[in-house]
Amino acid sequence: xxxxxxxxxxxxxxxxxxxxxxxxxxxxxxxxxxxxxxxxxxxxxxxxxxxxxxxxxxxxxxxxxxxxxxxxxxxxxxxxxxxxxxxxxxxxxxxxxxxxxx
Numbered sequence: 001x002x003x004x005x006x007x008x009x010x011x012x013x014x015x016x017x018x019x020x021x022x023x024x025x026x027x028x029x030x031x032x033x034x035x036x037x038x039x040x041x042x043x044x045x046x047x048x049x050x051x052x053x054x055x056x057x058x059x060x061x062x063x064x065x066x067x068x069x070x071x072x073x074x075x076x077x078x079x080x081x082x083x084x085x086x087x088x089x090x091x092x093x094x095x096x097x098x099x100x101x102x
Contacts (some may be wrong), residue, residue, distance in 0.1 A: 030089040035076045038065050038086040052079040 003079070033058050039045045046065055049056060053075050054068040070076035079087050 001020040030073045030076045030087055032073060033090040034069055035090065036065055036080075036086075037068055037079055037084045038088070039084050043083050045064050047081065048084060050080050052082040052084075052085075054079060 022045055035054075037045070037049070037054075039048060041063060044093055045057075045061065049066070049068055052070075054070045057067040068076075068079075070079075073089075076089075
């Protein structure tokens with residue numbers, strides 16, 4: 001089914017409005033404090049965390065993610081070299097959750 005040509009600008013605008021906030025959140029630099037590691041489901045998240053020098057925060061974790069702390073922001077950013085798909089700082093996590101004043 002083809003999309004009518006007169007709807008293409010509207011779809012482009014809606015796509016831009018949807019992607020821009022997500023891109024802003026994901027591009028936030030990792031700072032001090034907890035980070036959210038997004039890991040592949042087949043990865044051993046505990047081994048990835050240990051190899052990258054981090055420590056888990058909290059008693060449980062999601063299937064694709066875990067909260068962790070690192071000794072420095074540089075160490076947290078290095079977790080992607082050990083197999084993490086993304087490393088999001090606390091500010092990005094708060095923005096995803098809609099929290100303010102963090």
